[in-house]
Amino acid sequence: MKLQPVIPFEPVLAAQLPSGGEWIAQIKWDGVRMLSYYDGSHAELINRRGNRRTPQYPELAEPRSYCRAGSFILDGEVIALSGGKPSFHEVMRRDSLKNEAAIRAVRPQVPVLYMVFDILYCNGLWLLDQPLSRRQQYLNEMLLPHPHVQNVPSYANPAELFSAAQSGSLEGIVCKDVNSTYAPGGKDKRWQKRKIISDVTAVAGGVTFRDGIVNALLFGLYDDKGKLHYIGHAGAGRMTAANWRNVTAAAHRLTVPKMPFAALPQRSKDAVWIKPELVFKLHFLEWNSSGTFRQPVIQAQVDLPPQSCRIEQKG
Template identity: 85%
Template sequence: MQPVIPFEPVLAARLPEGDEWIAQIKWDGVRMLSYYDGSHAELINRRGNRRTLQYPELARPEAYCRADSVILDGEIIALSGGKPSFHEVMRRDSLKNEAAIRAVSPQVPVLYMVFDILYCNGIWLLDQPLSRRQQTLSEMLLPHPHVQNVPSYHEPAQLYAAAQKGGLEGIVCKELSSTYAPGGKDKRWQKCKIISDVTAVAGGVTFRDGLVNALLFGLYDDAGKLHYIGHAGAGKMTVQDWRNLTAQISGMITEQMPFAELPQRSKGSVWIKPELVFKLHYLEWNTSGTFRQPVIQSQVELPPLSCRMDQRTQT
């Protein structure tokens, strides 16, 4: 099976209304498609990278789906304090060594939150309405300790209020008549966010007592220029994470400033080649073009040039 590029929601300024909409929790995890052709299985993320090794408890779809062949779409999450934590799931997703995966798996249990089925028993379901696909998904999923069928609700406003109260990332609203367009992104699926996030590239660091203690972030414009959007040191990174980052950037230090303009926070900064990408939460954008109260969630494996300025209007 060729990897499918997932269908994506667009950002909505207000909640949609009407009986044709359902709402689901927006999980702060890793988008993942599960493939099974009857003999071979793979977990592949939205960028087409295999992640079967990282999640052995999900490596056998026949254990959680009764279909003879299937493609499922969902989000792999890990919990911290009862809430999905991107930092925690990245502790699993970033591992490459089998021994390390075996050691960390009991410490960071994961859930596969499945919300769509694209292929079932040799038949593509892409052109079927979401309502029909959800019915098929419900019929095909088997009870499993690491897999859940994402519930849908017919009152988006109530779910959004509950997500706000629970400190969750937001909700996704979907038209029940919507077909699934691989690689597509349109208003038939809409995300209503409570917590804003951005993926940004680090172009500089500051040190304290020999360790990196903050990073300077930027986003690229259409001309390929990197614009400074702020610095962050607060977040979920541990002391060991900062030590690993300090070692990682040792060969990346450069005298050439990567930003198009000199950042406000340039005193004491050390420039690095813009190669490392991070996911951050933030409160809002300042009129100066920098973000307010950024919080580092985790380092992510994304190409630096994917960190674009249009996230300021599309996240």
């Protein structure tokens, strides 16, 4: 592929919704950030880490079927639905697969949608320095009707969209300055996310066992000095029996004698310490005053580096 992977621009977490005529709002999809590349002859799907995901989503393998541009880079989110709402757990059933036969088997069980919200490159021209409003014009002109691809709608009133997202129990919204250019690898207040469902990406530094199988994980986040701070434990969630067996095998491989956390966790009885390598996405209700999360629910294991699990996620 001639086009080199781009690290996507990220929104920052906001406590309040921005106001002003320059802001538009979009639904925050609980999926997998994905960029679609087509250089005129070769197509690839690449995730935010720069990893190839083309085989996992064969319904998106023909880019000319959903974009009329001769070459392009699209930015968006691959999602899967459960009960009519985006489910991170469901999309990870597709994203985590490597075997072609397994992908073919799961594809009809877990249909996906590619929710496209930006275009970075079009017909040989980079659009990074164009304002978002102009990039959206390009996107409207170039996207074609497709059963697995949708152009993410924008709304002029963030407060109204946030209220609708709350009513629908969706993850949240993203507010974007229509004048914003696109900064690869950047993250600033020109894009702001306001969450309804709190989530965190955390690394496991310990486990507990029941009948020889891991039944709970002890989670932590890193500070700027590289210290791992305990934020709580979780065993409930969307994990299947097969998931727990895989985690158990990994825990045996990663067992270490020294505790990786900066301070002894409140739940340390019967804990087995592991090298912090296993990263998970969790939903939770709120942060306790003690710095731990309340009512965490594991969504899925994710392919992210442990050092990306930063304490800044606590806002």
